[in-house]
Amino acid sequence: RLLALAAWRADRVFCLNSRERDFIVARGWAEPARVRVLPNGVERDLLREGRIYAASATRLLFTGQWLRAKGIRYLVQAFESLASRHPAIELTCIGTGADADATRRDFAQPVRDRVRVVPRVTREELAGELEGADIFVFPSLSEGFSGALLEAMASGTPVVATPAGAAADLLRAGENALIVPFADGPALIDSIETLIDRAELRQEVAEAKPRQRR
Numbered sequence: 001r002l003l004a005l006a007a008w009r010a011d012r013v014f015c016l017n018s019r020e021r022d023f024i025v026a027r028g029w030a031e032p033a034r035v036r037v038l039p040n041g042v043e044r045d046l047l048r049e050g051r052i053y054a055a056s057a058t059r060l061l062f063t064g065q066w067l068r069a070k071g072i073r074y075l076v077q078a079f080e081s082l083a084s085r086h087p088a089i090e091l092t093c094i095g096t097g098a099d100a101d102a103t104r105r106d107f108a109q110p111v112r113d114r115v116r117v118v119p120r121v122t123r124e125e126l127a128g129e130l131e132g133a134d135i136f137v138f139p140s141l142s143e144g145f146s147g148a149l150l151e152a153m154a155s156g157t158p159v160v161a162t163p164a165g166a167a168a169d170l171l172r173a174g175e176n177a178l179i180v181p182f183a184d185g186p187a188l189i190d191s192i193e194t195l196i197d198r199a200e201l202r203q204e205v206a207e208a209k210p211r212q213r214r
Contacts, residue, residue, distance in 0.1 A: 004029045014038040016145040017166040039166055040145045042154045046127055051156040051206070053199040057134030058088045060192065061157065063126075063148040064140065066098035066106075071139030071162065076106050077185035078137070082192060083111040089196075091137075094118040094129050095148070130155035134202070135195055139180065139188055140164040153177075153210060158202040160191045176208035 007013050007029035014036055015021040021035050060079065064070045079091045091114065096103055100117035107115050121129065130136075136152035136159045143149075143165025150170070152159055159177040161167050171177040178191040195202050 007035075010034065012036060016040065017143075018169050019165075020144075037169070039169070040147055040150065042147070042150045043123065045123065046130065046151050046154045048131060048154070048156040051131075051203075053158075053203045053206070054134060055197070055199050056088070057196045057199075057202065058086075058090060059132060059134045060089065060091045061129060061133035061136050061152075062091065062093045062138065063095050063129075063136070063152070064138070066093070066096040066103050069140065069142045071141050071183070072106070074139045074183060074185045074188050075137060078139070078188040078192060079115070080108050080111055081185075081189050082196075083114055086196065090114045090116065092116045092118070092129060092133070094121050094126070126151065127155070130157050133157050135160060135192060137188070137192060138162070138167075140167075141182055143167065150210075153206075156206045158195055158206040160188065160195070170210040172208070176205060176210060178205065 007024055013024060013030045013034055018037055021037050024030055024035055025032050062075055066072055082089055093103060096117055096119050098119060100119060103117045104112045104115050130152060136157045138149055138161040140162055141164060145166045149161060149167055161177055161179060162182050163179055171179055173179040180187040180191050
């Protein structure tokens with residue numbers, strides 16, 4: 001009720017993604033002319049060009065809090081499956097805000113040593129992690145905008161993600177990202193595996209531009 005009242009009385013209503021905008025307009029809380037999508041930006045120091053993509057991807061990266069809403073159940077499922085078939089593959093989880101040992105215990109014992117957890121990172125450390133990653137994996141179930149997704153795209157890291165939050169505005173399936181359905185572990189596994197041994201596809205996906213928002 002508070003949101004409806006605030007939107008009704010406001011001169012302008014700013015949303016992080018088009019789904020939020022459509023939600024407000026559909027309920028009659030504000031007419032379309034007063035509602036605007038105002039996306040977040042990304043720091044220039046994360047922008048990378050001319051990256052070299054390894055013949056085989058071995059370093060997966062997840063950025064985000066270690067919460068169910070981030071789709072961690074499906075991340076764990078995917079990594080355990082991939083690790084059983086790709087002996088060199090590793091996963092780094094940064095910005096989890098959770099104890100590293102506790103996070104690793106969510107993974108099966110045989111693969112825990114191949115999971116690296118960094119609960120907090122500086123901006124400089126984040127840039128280094130993104131530059132060193134081969135594939136950015138983001139199976140989130142709920143987002144407003146997702147700065148992590150934009151940071152990965154800016155750094156030239158190929159993305160496998162769900163259409164959560166602004167992802168639906170920014171991503172074009174098969175062009176600048178591989179998009180997987182929500183809560184679909186097998187689809188996540190298949191999409192990551194599609195990129196592992198295809199350096200040219202990883203480069204093509206990473207260098208494609210974000211979709212122009214409507």
